[in-house]
Amino acid sequence: xxxxxxxxxxxxxxxxxxxxxxxxxxxxxxxxxxxxxxxxxxxxxxxxxxxxxxxxxxxxxxxxxxxxxxxxxxxxxxxxxxxxxxxxxxxxxxxxxxxxxxxxxxxxxxxxxxxxxxxxxxxxxxxxxxxxxxxxxxxxxxxxxxxxxxxxxxxxxxxxxxxxxxxxxxxxxxxxxxxxxxxxxxxxxxxxxxxxxxxxxxxxxxxxxxxxxxxxxxxxxxxxxxxxxxxxxxxxxxxxxxxxxxxxxxxxxxxxxxxxxxxxxxxxxxxxxxxxxxxxxxxxxxxxxxxxxx
Numbered sequence: 001x002x003x004x005x006x007x008x009x010x011x012x013x014x015x016x017x018x019x020x021x022x023x024x025x026x027x028x029x030x031x032x033x034x035x036x037x038x039x040x041x042x043x044x045x046x047x048x049x050x051x052x053x054x055x056x057x058x059x060x061x062x063x064x065x066x067x068x069x070x071x072x073x074x075x076x077x078x079x080x081x082x083x084x085x086x087x088x089x090x091x092x093x094x095x096x097x098x099x100x101x102x103x104x105x106x107x108x109x110x111x112x113x114x115x116x117x118x119x120x121x122x123x124x125x126x127x128x129x130x131x132x133x134x135x136x137x138x139x140x141x142x143x144x145x146x147x148x149x150x151x152x153x154x155x156x157x158x159x160x161x162x163x164x165x166x167x168x169x170x171x172x173x174x175x176x177x178x179x180x181x182x183x184x185x186x187x188x189x190x191x192x193x194x195x196x197x198x199x200x201x202x203x204x205x206x207x208x209x210x211x212x213x214x215x216x217x218x219x220x221x222x223x224x225x226x227x228x229x230x231x232x233x234x235x236x237x238x239x240x241x242x243x244x245x246x247x248x249x250x251x252x253x254x255x256x257x258x259x260x261x262x263x264x265x266x267x268x269x270x271x272x273x274x275x276x277x278x279x280x281x282x283x284x285x286x287x288x289x290x291x292x293x294x
Contacts, residue, residue: 001156002099004135008142010034013041018065019146024052026070053079056094057086065146072098072114088124093149101157102232102257103272115232115257121153128152129209131185134164137206159186165204170215176200178291179225184208187229194283208237213244224250227287233257253290
């Protein structure tokens with residue numbers, strides 16, 4: 001996804017004089033050609049993440065379409081005040097593009113992990129949030145985000161699904177009668193494997209804000225049992241599922257990065273998947289236990 005994002009940005013910089021790319025050292029080498037061609041629109045602020053967002057806000061107020069890019073803890077968490085004030089409060093739209101998911105860079109330690117980024121953006125109004133599960137989804141969502149002035153967060157990851165799903169809203173990839181499993185971004189292939197043979201509907205989302213409540217309501221039928229599987233903090237979208245089903249008695253099971261304890265091991269991303277119960281065997285066990293009557 002990261003390579004696709006950077007190559008797509010080079011194309012956009014070449015054809016749209018309104019687009020600017022703001023970096024904080026991360027990915028500078030990969031866009032050196034674009035920086036030579038467009039030195040006034042490819043800006044590296046150095047390891048200054050607050051300035052990264054502040055410069056993006058200034059460019060937006062000047063009529064540009066800024067894209068700010070770095071790892072998620074340095075794009076959302078560290079400069080949260082600037083995202084809140086320099087962008088949202090000022091009405092300055094920007095596209096924030098992260099790479100690294102919740103723990104793709106697990107061997108770099110906790111400083112490079114950000115399972116709380118989407119939950120943190122939920123505290124600020126008006127943001128569109130995309131969590132693609134494939135590089136082709138990432139490319140399309142980026143190209144759709146560049147026109148206009150909206151505030152967009154594009155969360156890229158090294159964990160991907162085998163193939164893209166380019167529809168919009170919640171996409172039904174499997175139909176069943178006993179409930180709904182909602183998979184977000186790179187969780188999809190694991191959810192499909194974990195629910196093989198179960199009489200459940202599998203919905204897929206690569207855009208999580210705004211939340212597609214209409215499709216969720218239509219999918220539940222007579223069985224309002226929902227399992228929500230997200231690649232960040234477990235339950236990040238639980239409040240939106242609850243709002244969508246406010247008048248419907250339902251059960252909800254939230255799976256994602258654990259909230260009860262911080263995982264402090266280094267290991268591989270796959271090791272962290274196991275620690276958080278997001279590997280296929282763990283998902284299979286938890287989902288089948290939830291739908292114990294099947």
